[in-house]
Amino acid sequence: MTSEQDSAQNQQEWDDHVSVLLNEVIDYLDPKPGGYYLDGTLGLAGHSEALLKKADGKAHLLGIDRDLETLERARNRLEPFGDNVVTAHARFSEFEMVLRDVNWDQLDGALIDIGVSSMQIDQAERGFSFKTEGPLDMRMDPSGGMPPASSIVNKASYEKLKFIIGRYGEDPMCGRIAKAIIEARSISPIETTTQLASIVEKAYPAKWRAKSRNHPATRTFQALRMVVNSELEELEAFLKRILDHLRPGGRLAVITFHSLEDRMVKRMFKEESTGCICPKQIPVCICNHTPNIKLITRKPVTASPEELKINSRSSSAKLRVVEKL
Incomplete structure (x- = not known):
C-alpha cells in the first residue's frame, strides 16, 4: 500500500469513527435546546455532533482539545452548527480560562473522554502505537513544549x-x-x-x-x-474545579480507559456525593461537608456487546455520570 493509499484509508476510518459509549453519553447528558455544554476532549467531535443533533442544533457547545490537527478536523465536522459551536486549543484542565475567554460561566453539562483518539493511534509518526514504526513521541500536543x-x-x-x-x-x-x-x-x-x-x-x-x-x-x-501528557494530573485538576461551573441539575460525564483514572473519578464522585467525610474514629462530625452532587451511575457503564463487536477499543471504557445538586 502506498503512503497516499494509507493516508486515504486513515481518512476514511476517521470519517467513519464512532465515539465510544456514544448513545449512553447522550442519554445521560440529555442535552436541551438553549443549553450550554462543554466537551473538554473534543477529539473527532463524535460526542459533540451527537449532542448538538439531540438538541436540534440549538444547544451551545464549547469544544476543547490539545491536539491541533484533531481540533481542525473537529471544526470541519461541526461547521454545520455555525455560531453555536466554539472551539479552543487547550488542555481540558484549562477549561476555566477558556470559559472566561468566551464569556461563559455556568454549564448545563460537561464531558471528558480520557483516551487516545483513533486518529492519534493510527498515525505512526505520533508514536502512540507499538504496532507500526515511528518516532518515540506520544505527545498529544507536540507544540506544547513537553x-x-x-x-x-x-x-x-x-x-x-x-x-x-x-x-x-x-x-x-x-x-x-x-x-x-x-x-x-x-x-x-x-x-x-x-x-x-x-x-x-x-x-x-x-x-x-x-x-x-x-x-x-x-x-x-x-x-x-x-x-x-500528565494525564492523571490533568484529570485531577479538571475534577477539582468543574463542579463549580455546573448549574443545579447540570450533569458531568467522564469516560476513562485506565483503572487509575477510574479510581480517581470514583473517589472524587463518592466524596462529593456524601455528607460527612470525617475519619471513622471521630464520633461527631466536624467537617460540615454537604453533598454537592448525586450519583447518576452508581456503577460504571461499559460498552454493550453490540458496541464491542464493532469497536474493540471500547472494551476498557468506563462511564460515570453525576448531577449537580
Whole structure:
C-alpha cells in the first residue's frame, strides 16, 4: 500500500469513527435546546455532533482539545452548527480560562473522554502505537513544549523507569523492563516505537509472552503516554474545579480507559456525593461537608456487546455520570 493509499484509508476510518459509549453519553447528558455544554476532549467531535443533533442544533457547545490537527478536523465536522459551536486549543484542565475567554460561566453539562483518539493511534509518526514504526513521541500536543517519550526512555534512571511502568502501567514486570531499557540504551539510543516494543517483549519471560492476551509492550506504552501528557494530573485538576461551573441539575460525564483514572473519578464522585467525610474514629462530625452532587451511575457503564463487536477499543471504557445538586 502506498503512503497516499494509507493516508486515504486513515481518512476514511476517521470519517467513519464512532465515539465510544456514544448513545449512553447522550442519554445521560440529555442535552436541551438553549443549553450550554462543554466537551473538554473534543477529539473527532463524535460526542459533540451527537449532542448538538439531540438538541436540534440549538444547544451551545464549547469544544476543547490539545491536539491541533484533531481540533481542525473537529471544526470541519461541526461547521454545520455555525455560531453555536466554539472551539479552543487547550488542555481540558484549562477549561476555566477558556470559559472566561468566551464569556461563559455556568454549564448545563460537561464531558471528558480520557483516551487516545483513533486518529492519534493510527498515525505512526505520533508514536502512540507499538504496532507500526515511528518516532518515540506520544505527545498529544507536540507544540506544547513537553519532551517526547524518547527523552524519558533514554534519560530516566532505573528507579524512575521502574516506578513509571509499575505505577502507571501496573506491569508486574516493571523491574525487568526497566533493566532491559537501561541495558539497550547503553548500546544505542532508543528512538522508535518498534525498538522499544521489541526490548519490552524480550524482557518478558517466555511463558508470560505465550499466555499474554495483549502485546507485552501495551502497559509500558500506556505508562509512558500517561506521564508524557500528565494525564492523571490533568484529570485531577479538571475534577477539582468543574463542579463549580455546573448549574443545579447540570450533569458531568467522564469516560476513562485506565483503572487509575477510574479510581480517581470514583473517589472524587463518592466524596462529593456524601455528607460527612470525617475519619471513622471521630464520633461527631466536624467537617460540615454537604453533598454537592448525586450519583447518576452508581456503577460504571461499559460498552454493550453490540458496541464491542464493532469497536474493540471500547472494551476498557468506563462511564460515570453525576448531577449537580
